[in-house]
Amino acid sequence: MISFTVTAVVFGVVFLAELPDKTALAGLVLGTRYRASYVFAGVAAAFALHVALAVAAGSVLTLLPQQIVQAVTGVLFLGGAAVLLLKKDDGEEEIRNPQDQSFWKVAGAGFMLILVAEFGDLTQIMTANLAARYDDPLSVGLGAVLALWAVAGLGIVGGKALMKRVPLKLITKIAALLMLGLGLWSLWEAVAG
Numbered sequence: 001m002i003s004f005t006v007t008a009v010v011f012g013v014v015f016l017a018e019l020p021d022k023t024a025l026a027g028l029v030l031g032t033r034y035r036a037s038y039v040f041a042g043v044a045a046a047f048a049l050h051v052a053l054a055v056a057a058g059s060v061l062t063l064l065p066q067q068i069v070q071a072v073t074g075v076l077f078l079g080g081a082a083v084l085l086l087k088k089d090d091g092e093e094e095i096r097n098p099q100d101q102s103f104w105k106v107a108g109a110g111f112m113l114i115l116v117a118e119f120g121d122l123t124q125i126m127t128a129n130l131a132a133r134y135d136d137p138l139s140v141g142l143g144a145v146l147a148l149w150a151v152a153g154l155g156i157v158g159g160k161a162l163m164k165r166v167p168l169k170l171i172t173k174i175a176a177l178l179m180l181g182l183g184l185w186s187l188w189e190a191v192a193g
Contacts, residue, residue, distance in 0.1 A: 003139040010130050010143030011150075018123045018151045025178055026113055027155025034106040036156045040149075041103070042110030043156075047148040050118055054127035055141045067190045074186030081180040085173070114152075123148065 030039040118124060127144040131137050 002142060003134075003136055006134050006136050006139035007143040007146075010127070010134075010140050011147045013130070014123050014127060014144045014147035015150060017126060018148055019154075025155070026110075026117065027152045028158050030106075030110055030113070031156035031158070034109075035101055038101065038103050038106035039110045039156050040153060042107030042112075043114050043152045044149050045107070046111045046114035046118070047152065048145055049115065050121075050124050051127055051141050051145045051148065054124045054144070055131045055137045071187060071190035074183045074188075074190060078180065078183035078187075081176045081183060085176045085180075 027039065027043060030043075123144070127140065130144070131140040134140055
């Protein structure tokens with residue numbers, strides 16, 4: 001039986017914790033470049049897997065080696081920034097012809113980015129702790145996955161809306177700089193931690 005109260009509490013906590021996180025940025029970047037439904041499919045699948053792991057593992061996830069997770073995340077963000085900054089064309093043709101984008105390529109990119117970047121993240125650990133606290137894995141899992149999907153959807157839709165007002169080239173450069181900053185920050189935390 002699903003508890004609406006537990007689901008609502010978990011949704012609120014996870015939504016607020018994830019909103020300012022790198023996931024919204026990742027969704028925004030991917031949403032400006034690829035078909036939104038493809039991006040969301042990959043991101044949603046990765047979040048569902050994260051929540052399942054968090055709920056199944058309970059509080060054990062807090063014991064993961066955080067430095068390794070931060071180092072891998074940092075390298076991924078630096079790689080993403082390099083790809084965005086070094087890309088020759090401005091990507092507008094990709095946006096105009098979304099039917100040419102492979103579902104599996106786009107969804108796979110979204111899935112892999114979220115799978116690695118969010119592993120051991122605050123919201124995953126928080127979900128594990130909430131699952132242990134409430135002893136209601138179904139309600140906790142539902143609240144957490146709906147919150148994460150909502151944040152990802154906002155990021156993806158926000159990327160599409162932003163693209164209508166701001167040139168894609170400028171969005172790409174800003175996103176690359178933000179990803180560079182997040183990458184450096186993650187590597188610094190890995191080394192300093």
